[in-house]
Amino acid sequence: MTIPKAAETMPGAGTGETAASQVFDALKRDLISGRFAAGEKLAISTLKHHYAVGLSPLREALNRLAAYGLLEQHNQRGFRVPPLAAEELEDIARLRMRFECMALSQAFEAGDAEWESQLLAAQHRLLKADEEPQDLEHWEQAHLRFHRTLLAPCGSPWLLRFIGQLHDQFDRYRRLAPGDTVIRTRLDAQHGELAQLVLNRRIQDASDLLEEHIRLSWEIARGACVDRPG
Amino acid sequence: MTIPKAAETMPGAGTGETAASQVFDALKRDLISGRFAAGEKLAISTLKHHYAVGLSPLREALNRLAAYGLLEQHNQRGFRVPPLAAEELEDIARLRMRFECMALSQAFEAGDAEWESQLLAAQHRLLKADEEPQDLEHWEQAHLRFHRTLLAPCGSPWLLRFIGQLHDQFDRYRRLAPGDTVIRTRLDAQHGELAQLVLNRRIQDASDLLEEHIRLSWEIARGACVDRPG
DNA sequence: GTTCACAAAAAAATCGATTATTAGACAATA
DNA sequence: TATTGTCTAATAATCGATTTTTTTGTGAAC
Numbered sequence: 008m009t010i011p012k013a014a015e016t017m018p019g020a021g022t023g024e025t026a027a028s029q030v031f032d033a034l035k036r037d038l039i040s041g042r043f044a045a046g047e048k049l050a051i052s053t054l055k056h057h058y059a060v061g062l063s064p065l066r067e068a069l070n071r072l073a074a075y076g077l078l079e080q081h082n083q084r085g086f087r088v089p090p091l092a093a094e095e096l097e098d099i100a101r102l103r104m105r106f107e108c109m110a111l112s113q114a115f116e117a118g119d120a121e122w123e124s125q126l127l128a129a130q131h132r133l134l135k136a137d138e139e140p141q142d143l144e145h146w147e148q149a150h151l152r153f154h155r156t157l158l159a160p161c162g163s164p165w166l167l168r169f170i171g172q173l174h175d176q177f178d179r180y181r182r183l184a185p186g187d188t189v190i191r192t193r194l195d196a197q198h199g200e201l202a203q204l205v206l207n208r209r210i211q212d213a214s215d216l217l218e219e220h221i222r223l224s225w226e227i228a229r230g231a232c233v234d235r236p237g
Numbered sequence: 238m239t240i241p242k243a244a245e246t247m248p249g250a251g252t253g254e255t256a257a258s259q260v261f262d263a264l265k266r267d268l269i270s271g272r273f274a275a276g277e278k279l280a281i282s283t284l285k286h287h288y289a290v291g292l293s294p295l296r297e298a299l300n301r302l303a304a305y306g307l308l309e310q311h312n313q314r315g316f317r318v319p320p321l322a323a324e325e326l327e328d329i330a331r332l333r334m335r336f337e338c339m340a341l342s343q344a345f346e347a348g349d350a351e352w353e354s355q356l357l358a359a360q361h362r363l364l365k366a367d368e369e370p371q372d373l374e375h376w377e378q379a380h381l382r383f384h385r386t387l388l389a390p391c392g393s394p395w396l397l398r399f400i401g402q403l404h405d406q407f408d409r410y411r412r413l414a415p416g417d418t419v420i421r422t423r424l425d426a427q428h429g430e431l432a433q434l435v436l437n438r439r440i441q442d443a444s445d446l447l448e449e450h451i452r453l454s455w456e457i458a459r460g461a462c463v464d465r466p467g
Numbered sequence: 468g469t470t471c472a473c474a475a476a477a478a479a480a481t482c483g484a485t486t487a488t489t490a491g492a493c494a495a496t497a
Numbered sequence: 498t499a500t501t502g503t504c505t506a507a508t509a510a511t512c513g514a515t516t517t518t519t520t521t522g523t524g525a526a527c
Contacts, residue, residue: 024312063482066297067297070297073301082258095394098395109335163331165332166332169399312479314479
């Protein structure tokens, strides 16, 4: 009577999905992609219906997201989406520059030919995704994967963890901001240039370009912050 | 019939404690102070009795702690205490050095006379705590407060958040390791020296000393890792 | 002796209902 | 009119029970 689920039969699984982890993933995606308004209070009963889960797994997911920094939790008064502030974005962007350049230089030390291959592959996938702008989620996935691959061999799990966390925070701003075709084109080109600099082992140039890349993205992401007229 | 709780009548409360947040704090303390064995699987029903709470708040606390990095969560097979590994400790210690030196130099830029006063006060409290080694929890609290005060004006909430997280991770190792009177004495002295260097605005010296301080603590914390005989 | 299938037990995850707290409306008072 | 206090509806938090999944233990087949 018990039908084995696909995930459980997969090799090296062990990661059977629970309702809590599924709604965590879904909520995380929706928070980063800006499906909720900044500052909005989340009505738990609404979420319950929307994601079609019970209270317990939903609350567990919300608690995880709050600990991760994608939600604010206030005792006895529920959860709300963090506001967007230019000041916080600056903090996030500057830390991204420092952390990712740090990780990149370490990746150069440890990264081997396999790394170069993976990076080329990721860059190619991203390039293809660039050409199909209609499938936004696919592009986001390829983009994230490229940046992860770039820093993967850095050898510091905790640094990568923090970088990922900052990346998620940053993307919340970026994805809410209006696009800028000119900057976007330049950003897309930088991915290819980055990969080339890695292949040529140009450590300093790669680091400089990565910093510039984050700075340019920041310029776009800024657009998500409310401009208070002076 | 409803008797108002103390917390609610306190000025500026708004932070009414929930069962979940209380058991979160208690569990976090116990995890960092090494009350559970590394790698141990947590029996939820046991915790339930020990902390005298229901399942829901307990599970919410566990979920938060897992997202924070003080627990490992495996779908369908509960929570376990992360193992202690010399390799991870090295990662944590090296990042602490970089992050905290980073924060310190920024603190020098932004910190004013009020900062200096707070730091002196914190150093004095820590000094008094040094003299009463029997009250370990009190010393830990004063110690944490000193280090927080030292970096507080750095102006980067996210950097401070990560530093705090790494500090918690580090302390789990340190508090499990056997003490070393000689090193401990030197470490205690360094707190006073650090405060003095801040007062004298010796940026580079303070940064060097902070790095050395973390390196020395690391030397102690290492003792928590199992030595595999070769 | 090893592997496999199955049943029983244990544990994790989830649900539905209950309790406690907050926010907002409204009236009473100064 | 502003302030305070009380009531009520809405919502957050928690509990107890149920369901699902994993683990453990047993014995048969190879």
